[in-house]
Amino acid sequence: MEIPSLFEVLLFLAAFFTALLAYNNWLISISTSGKRLPPGLFPWPIVGNAPFLGSKPHKTFHELAKKYGPIYRIKLGSVKTIVLSDFKTIKEALVKQRQIFGGRMRFETYKYVQNGASNIFNDVSTQGEVWNKTKLEMLRHLHNLSTSTTVRKKSNEFITDDVIYMLKELESASVTNFINPEKTIRKAGANTMCMICFGKRYAYDDKDFCELLQANEVFSAVVSAGAMIDTMPWITVFPKYRQILETYKKTMKHFYKWNLKRVEEIVTNLPDTNLMEPTNVVTSMIMSNGNGKITTKYMEQIASICSELFGAGQDTTPTAFTWINNYLLLYPNVMKRMKKDIKETVGDRLPTLFDRPKLPYVDAFIHEIFRHSSFAPTSIPHGTLKKTTLCGYDIPQGTMVFANQYSVNRDPNVWPDPEKFDPMRFLCKDESGELTMNGEAVENLLIFSMGLRKCPGSESAKTWLFLATAILAQTCELMQDPSHPPSLDAEFGLTLRPSCLRMKFRLNTLKTFQ
Structure with missing residues (x-):
């Protein structure tokens, strides 16, 4: 265990008493503000x-929502925070007042994502109209890719x-031992994200x-712990947290450069784009640029968008599929039902994306896992861009806002017997x-979120999860570790992950389809 230096101790004590004074002034201000x-x-000083x-x-x-209702306040470090815990209140804030509640906090860790030009961790207050244009650009290319029959x-x-x-x-890894998949x-x-962004996949052991x-692992770990670094920045006086932040900075820089290098490779080797239909984000953005020169700045914009998509999709989708395996072990009858439906609908071929409307139980199973696990229990924190009112309460500018998705998905007024796992509620x-x-x-x-x-x-x-789940159910037998x-x-982090998952896989029928 590292022992803080005398300077660090003195610095901490100075920060403590400064914060204590500020805290006292804050209590006076809110009691007289009207x-x-x-x-x-009731918040403690500093923390x-x-x-x-916990x-x-x-x-x-979730427990605080039961006590205080759909909107309540807490304080994380020095940051004033509200938590929204039912669908109506969250929709009122994030949809009806989207321009006010659509901001982000100006946190230290956010400055290093995509060289500070992140769309996910910035807003109009930090990037002006550039943010809106980049957001629309990202959505437009994803839409183009999703609506193309060829794609x-x-x-x-x-x-x-x-x-x-x-x-x-x-299957190979679990021949002799139970594994965490x-x-x-x-x-x-x-x-899959590499294919969506760059039209290329890699061997699992590729350098x-x-x-x-x-x-991406470092990013997830630091953003998960980042609430502490961001809301209590004084904590970086301790070597442990200072080292975490420095590692994070270097990793974010490397991650951005990695994506930029992939974009540069595609631009260098791309044939006549007018003869091609875009099948990934990079070629879609290049083609949308017409015959204009692909400038360094435009390549950086493409790299930033790809980095955002990769970072956002590489955590949530695999986490959801890990939960799918966990629930299939817990509820083997669900696996049997899916196998039966797929056999009757698909027959002796592998399922495709075009089978999705004909396999509603598979879709319902996935959606019930979304609800029951709530593996993304809260949104990435928002920040209010102006002062406003919500549910009759005054919300100051610069308030951090959490959408409590976990409570929304367990609201007994919406979901009868919410603790019960039941895919049929989505049919x-x-x-x-x-x-x-x-x-x-x-x-x-x-x-x-919304x-x-x-x-x-x-x-x-959802597309990836449907196809992966359907193929898994059709071709595999799953065994749990006794x-x-x-x-x-679940283990809490950027997302919730199963805390104890060990299993074996057996591909009983895959050879039939090859």
Whole structure:
């Protein structure tokens, strides 16, 4: 254990007493301001309510929502924060007041994402109209790729190839031992994002690919712990946290350069783009530039967008698929039902993306995992760009805002018996009596946020998860480790991950389809 130097101790004490004085002034100011603030916890000096949240803050948020209602206030370090905990309140803020609640906090760790030009971690207050243009550019190219029939067919091919390769790797690794499949699943998800962004996939042991995965792991770990660095910046006086921040800075720089290098390679080797239909984000953006010269600045913009998409998609989608495996071990009857539906609908071929409307139970199963696991329990924190009112309460400018998705997905007024895992809640019968997805239930689910900050890759994630789940159910048998049975326990981080998952994979029928 490192012992702080005398200078560090003195610096900490100075910060403590300065914060104590500021805290006292703050208490006086709110008691005389005449503002009607949301109810909430009494904060401690310097640390605020951070220690109270514990190792599973999503559950603490949920319990506080039961006590204080759909909007309450806390303080994280020195940062005034509100937590929104029901669908109506979150929609009122993030959709109806999207221009006010669509900001980000000006945190230290955000400055180093995409050389400070991040779309996800910036807003109009830091980048002006550049932010709006970049956001629209990202959404436009994702839309173009998702609506093209040619691209959908190509997507089906490369996702299928990636999933089969992943399942073979998992089977090979689990021949003699039970394994945690998470790392292999993350490699498959990363390869899919590489195809979406650059039209290229990598071998799992490729040096460049491993560097990319390592950078993303550091990013996830630091952003997860970043709440402490950002809301209590004085903590970097301690060597441990100072080193974390320095490692993070270097990793973010490397991650950006990695993406820029891929873009430069494509630009250098690209043939006549007028003869091509874009099948990835880079070629789509190049072609949209017409016959104009591809400048260094434009390549940097492309690299930034690809970095954003990769960073956003490489964590959420693999985490969701890891939960899918966990739930299939917990509920083997669900696996049997999916196998039966796929056999009756697809027959003796592999499922495709075009089978999705005909396999509603698979889709319902995935959506119920979104709800029941709530693996993204809160949104990435928003920041208010102006003072406003919400639910009759005064919300100051610069307030940090969490959308408590975990509580939304467990609201008993919306989800009867919310602790029960039941894919059927996402199904209903159409006019002909056939099962179909329940649109109202899908609308009430919250996992990819909403408004200006809704995850731009949510549909891509659902596409990958559908095909991966259908192929897994059709071709595999899953076995749990008797000494480490699956559970719903989760480790809190950037996303929630199963805390104890060990299993074996057996590809019983894959050879039939090759």
